[in-house]
Amino acid sequence: MKKVLLLGASGSIGTQTLDIIRDYPNEFELVGFSVGKNLEKAKEILKEFKTVKYVCIRDKKHAKELKKEFGARVYSGKCGLNCLIHSTDFDQCVDALVGFVGLEPAIRVLKKNKILCLANKEALVAGGTIINKLLSEGKGKLYPIDSEHVALAKCLSKCDMKDVKSLIITASGGALRNVEISDLAKQTPEDALRHPTWKMGAKITIDCATMMNKGFEIIEAYYLYHFPLNKIRVQMHDESLIHSAVELNDGTLIVDYGKPDMHEPIKWAMFEGKSEYKVYTVKSLSEFKDCHFHDYDYKRYPCTEIAKQALLEGASKMIALNAANETAVYRFLNHEIGFLDIAKFVGNKVEQQKLIRYPSLCQIKRIDRKARKVNL
Secondary structure (H helix, E strand, C coil), X not given: CEEEEEECCXXXXXXXXXXXXXXXXXXXXXXXXECCCCHHHHHHHHHHCCCCCEEECCCHHHHHHHXXXXXXXXXXXXXXXXXXXXXXXXXXXXXXXXXXXXXXXXXXXXXXXXXXXXXXXXXXXXXXXXXXXXXXXXXXXXXXXXXXXXXXXHHHCCCCHHHEEEEEEEECCCCCCCCCHHHHHHCCHXXXXXXXXXXXXXXXXXXXXXXXXXXXXXXXXXXXXXXXHHHEEEEEECCXXXXXXXXXXXXXXXXXXXXXXXXXXXXXXXXXXXXCCCCEEECCHHHCCCCCEECCCCCCCHHHHHHHHHHHHCHHHHHHHHHHHHHHHHHHHCCXXXXXXXXXXXXHHHHHCCCXXXXXXXXXXHHHHHHHHCXX
């Protein structure tokens, strides 16, 4: 039985991770978790999972309340997550944190030589050089939770790497995919949050609308599977039934097909890729009669192009990319800037950033802080 530490238990991925733990009580035991500000969710989890001994919550007053009521060791404040990771005896960590905050915990989990199930895109985007170095040194194991990267892992397991021509990452296009380009400037946060096929948190849903999420996923695929940018491409797909595919040199496609449900990729990662799954081998995507496909339009999705350029240039550019995007998305959600201003803000930040190819964690933090301070 694996002892599980869950970071980000109150979010969408965290909530579904708890479902997997409930479904497989003989395989997984929850021993610790973090919840951000959500006191009621923390109480709910502690009441249900009696095996939990360690908790992290942002507010110190809430921490005292939880400790008094449940007797658990509760951490809070800026160092809370680090203390949680250091103190908890766990085998596997699900990093479901949102944003840059998920990077340092991911690094600390690998340094403890533990299994990291990573749902946090930003960790690889901002810290891929450090994470890959740790993995190459034999520190821990990493299993992605993103549906696209789990799909790629499944497909790649069914072929010889030398036969692979390209990795295909599918994209729904987000809530604004049918809006005329000339009308995008008028779109509100409420418009951009109406995702057509997935139900997720606000930040990732806006990333879907700008398609920055695809830029991030391209960077993640580069670090996870070591394919160059010119062998990773985006395929627009309306229904989100095909999560990713691998194209072979002979034109054959290996495809991961299924309903859009994050329980399956979470389960795949937690079982270290050993859960049952099926992929399909086809000559053309047109064989999937219930699916519709379109060509990727780089003019419509400038954020994806900015991310690709940042990958080509180097690590510090990707750190600035992530920080600027995170800042711009929350400003948009707060009605401080317009939808098209997101790409402008991010593009300016990446262009201004000095190139550092192999930054340390301290340098990454400095670049991140600086990237958030520059005005639009």
